[in-house]
Amino acid sequence: MLVKLFVQNFALIDKLELDFHRGFNVLTGETGAGKSIIIDAVGTVTGSQGLTEFIRSGEKKAVVEAVFEIEDNSRIMGLLEQFGFLPEQGESLILTRELVKSGKNTCRINGRIVNLSLYKEIAGNLIDIYGQHHQQSLLDQQKHIDFLDEYGENNLSLPGFHEIKEKLAACYAQLLTLRAKLRQMEDSEKEKARMADMYRYQLEEIDSCSPVIGEDRELGEEKNILANAERLMSLASEAYTLLYEGNSTRPAAELLHAALNSLKELALVDSSLNGVYEMLESAVYQVEEAARDVKTYSAKLEPDPVRLDEIENRLNRIKGLKKKYGDSIKEILEYRDQVTSSLTVINNYDDEVSSLRAEIEHTGSIYQGLAERLTAARKKAAKDLKSSITAELKDLNMPHVSFDVKIVLKEPLSNGQDNVEFLISPNKGEPLKPLAKIVSGGEVSRIMLAFRSILAKTGPVGTLIFDEIDAGIGGNALHAVAAKLSTVGQDRQVICVTHSPQIAGIANHHFNIKKITDKTRTFTRVSKLDSQGRVEELARMLSGGKITSVSREHAEEILKTFL
DSSP, X not given: OEEEEEEEEETTEEEEEEEOOSSEEEEEOOTTSSHHHHHHHHHHHTTSOOOGGGBOTTOSEEEEEEEEOOTTOHHHHHHHHHHTOOOOTTOOEEXXXXXXXXXXXXXXXXXXXXXXXXXXXXXXXXXXXXXXXXXXXXXXXXXXXXXXXXXXXXXXXXXXXXXXXXXXXXXXXXXXXXXXHHHHHHHTHHHHHHHHHHHHHHHHHHHHHOOOTTHHHHHHHHHHHHHTHHHHHHHHHHHHIIIIIOSSSOOHHHHHHHHHHHHHHHHHHOGGGHHHHHHHHHHHHHHHHHHHHHHHHHHHOOOOHHXXXXXXXXXXXXXXXXXXXXXXXXXXXXXXXXXXXXXXXXXXXXXXXXXXXHHHHHHHHHHHHHHHHHHHHHHXXXXXXXXXXXXXXXXXXXXXXXXXXEEEEEEEETTEEEEEEEEEEOSTTOOOEEHHHHOOHHHHHHHHHHHHHHHHTTOSOOEEEEESTTTTOOHHHHHHHHHHHHHHHHHSXXXXXOSOXXXXXXXXXXXXXXXXXXXXXXXXXXXXXXXXXXXXXHHHHHHTTOOOHHHHHHHHHHHHHHO
């Protein structure tokens, strides 16, 4: 329940503090006095668009604050506990909204700054505002399903109604995702086939060569040797001749032996040369060993143009692979592994498509089951709603009305596969027709009030605000609307902006809105009326502005009737 509303620098309001009460509250005043400003302020503090145009001229900031009692609202208590805003027992819930010229608006819950989405989620469970725009939603057939669902969730003991809707929406979202994935796979089928052909060609090209890491280096060395075989043979032969065979000169080994014999004799005389002798002796053995190795190496050397061609061809193939698939054999083989993996994925395409189609069918089956359960629940709700709305409309001076809810299957969507449409026959003997085609403005107001009257009994919102719900209504229908608003006020706090003295007269609490002007500025003022004040205000409303003794007597009669 809305307990207090504080407004500062909002439109024509410089500063206002307004205390509301349980039951039925009305706001009245002359046209242009600022009744809509109060509604705009309440809308702003409960999360509607915070326009900078609301900031009073000449001011930098506007503030709207609302204080609520929430003890009897289990849904809002659960939300507050979930997000850590639950007040202590007996404490109030305070919502604050600041509008700044810069556009950086601030939302607070119990003094803590929160983002707008959370703020709106909390506030949306505290107040519902209904004006001409909201009543027109009844004429939008697309919104009829929302009215029916709200009734089913709040007024009937339908097991899991809300849970079914949530699961259905999640299932539908999953179906959309799976179908999009399937379309993507089907659209890319030709591209996958082309890629598979390319991958197979690349694998065949690499595998037909079968390069081995390090092979190119070894082949390069072998090629270098074969390409220089004749020169290497000549050099080896020359080295061997110089070391061991000799030619025009004596070979190195023979010369070393001669020197070794001379040192041997010297060492016999001077033992200090023993070390030199041993070094030379070792050198002789090493030279002879080197000569044998050179001879062996020379024997292996042989020009082989066939083998050289083979190596060059092999290296050219590897070079060709390097140009396409990597700068080294290691990178070529790594690319081969990637291609193999990609080809495996493509080769498994049919299996993936089949699996995806099976998943879509399974998810679709789950959706269908949930949708059928929801359809059954809606049909039950529709039957009950038909009776309830008909009874409410008869109370609202539509004695011959017939109301029905038509449910037919449609293309599956996130809210199910039901197309819901309200049908009505306001007069006896006329066939049922779509609501949007035959009702007048006054009838729309009464139908909306009938809905709110039913939903107010069990719905979570504690405060209902009706902005000129009496538009287009007169006579006995107006008395019926006034009585219904009073009845709704027994279950929920009702705040109503009205031009009707009949509605104002039946209210529990009456507030008057006035616009005053001083030398420089215009202000909106709100005051709660006492008994005499109510008589004067009702008399003004009855007489169209000029209070007479007759209108005053009529006003007193209205108050005596309802109070």
